[in-house]
Amino acid sequence: MDTMRERFAPVVSRMLDEDPRVAVVLAEIGKDGFREAMARHPDRVINVGIREQLLVGAAAGLALTGLRPVVHTFASFLVERPFEQVKLDLGHQEAGAVLVSAAASFDWPAGGYTHMSPGDVALLDTLDGWTVHVPGHPDEAETLLHHAVAAGDDKVYVRLSVQSNRRGRVIDGRRLVTVREGRAGVVVAVGPMLDTVLAATEGLDVTVLYATTVRPLDTAGLRRATQAAGTDVVLVEPYLAGTSTAAVSEALSDVPHRVLGLGVGRRELRRYGTVEEHVAAHGLDARSLRGRIGAFVRAQGRVAAGV
Template sequence: MDTMRDRFAPLVTRLLDEDPRVVAVLAEIGADGFAEARRRHPDRVVNVGIREQLLVGAAAGMALTGLRPVVHTFASFLVERPFEQVKLDLGHQDAGAVLVSAAASFDWPAGGYTHMAPGDVALLDTLDGWTVHVPGHPDEAETLLRHAVAAGDDKVYVRLSLQSNARGLPVDGERLRTVREGRAGVVVAVGPMLDAVLDATEGLDLTVLYAATVRPFDAAGLRRATESAGTDVVLVEPYLAGTSTAAANDALADVPHRVLGLGVGRAELRRYGRIDEHVRAHSLDARSLRERIGAFVGAVPAGV
């Protein structure tokens, strides 16, 4: 199966054909995939070189002229390194852009810690007005990227990953989707964590919700689910553990509830290894998730 990033350049090339406002802004990473787009639209494919602060600053300037920039590089170079520009050039100036990352939390372990960004969504949470999409399949990535480009002049972050569920689900860029219904608690699986969560909760009396869009957080959807499934909530996210616990707590602020946030731990793993080894090291594999979720909710079998 092709990856989310395999779909990215061909889709943006089509968007450049379809919409004269769209401009692709790159910092060397992924530039080879835009050779045809650059031939067809030489004035709307801009490679600033390895200058990530300029990457975001230039995109903000383009946005202020009425263009819709699609900005791409690794997550650590797109959110963390140029964070001041994300905060000021985009946020303070109220300039919209679509930031599309690659490498996610630990998708290229050989690149080392400089190429890992498990805190990207949490960092964007310190700013106002961002929509954050975390697709779990290449089909969803295409849908959500089209949503993002069409979203007027909004500030949108699309987090691409090599990790993927086996199949894509219909996503609307807004609401939580109910995948399984139960009565003993709610598990929210974000993006590529869905398959592991479904395996981990097989046979347990739990509702499983799926989120491919995490900001704005679908508070109403979570509340509806807890009305029949109870107010024990587990969040399983492919980035920093606990990133969305405040959003879940706010959604349930007027009712007694418990929230457990599972995700990537804060400790730096210096043996870089493979993606699957990082998944296990952070206890995000199905077996570990079953133990952690089961201990939290009491491991109630379905039908009991």
């Protein structure tokens, strides 16, 4: 199976051929995947070099001329380093673009902390009007890329990862997908965390919801699930722990509820290791998740029983 990022360049290259509004802006990273597209569309595939602030600024300029720019590099260089340009050139000017990241939380451990960005979604949460897609499979990434480019002039972030579920799900770019139903709580698995969450909750009486679009959060779908399963919600996100707890709390603000946010911890892990070792160190492997989710659900059960 190809990775999400391997799927990215061919999909967007076809978009360049089919839609004269689409433009691609790169900062060296990922340019090899667009060599043929650059030869066909030299005016709409632009490599600015290792200049990430210019990367976003150039995309904003293209958007203001009526184009739909797709902007790509590692998450740490796409969201964190040029954040002022994301805030001002795109947000303040109301210019739309599709930011497509790679590497994100710790997909390339050998790159060190400079190439990790577990706080990317949380950082975008400080800005208004962003749609955030977190696919969990290359097929879903392709679907969400099409949704993002077709989204008029909206500001969209698509977070690609080497971590992937075994199979893709049917998604629409808006709603949560119910994967398993229970009555003792709701677990929301975001993107590539789904397979691990399903393994971790096997035998637990919980509803599992699958989220590939986290902003805006499908609050109506979440509320429907809690009507049957109760208002205890566990979030399992492949980025900074607790990133979406405020969104869940807002969705359930009129009813008593509890939220447990699980994800990447704030502590920096200073050894390269492997992706799997980072997953385990942050407690995002199936065994660790089962213990944390099970304890949360059992604790509420004891409270409900008056123990």
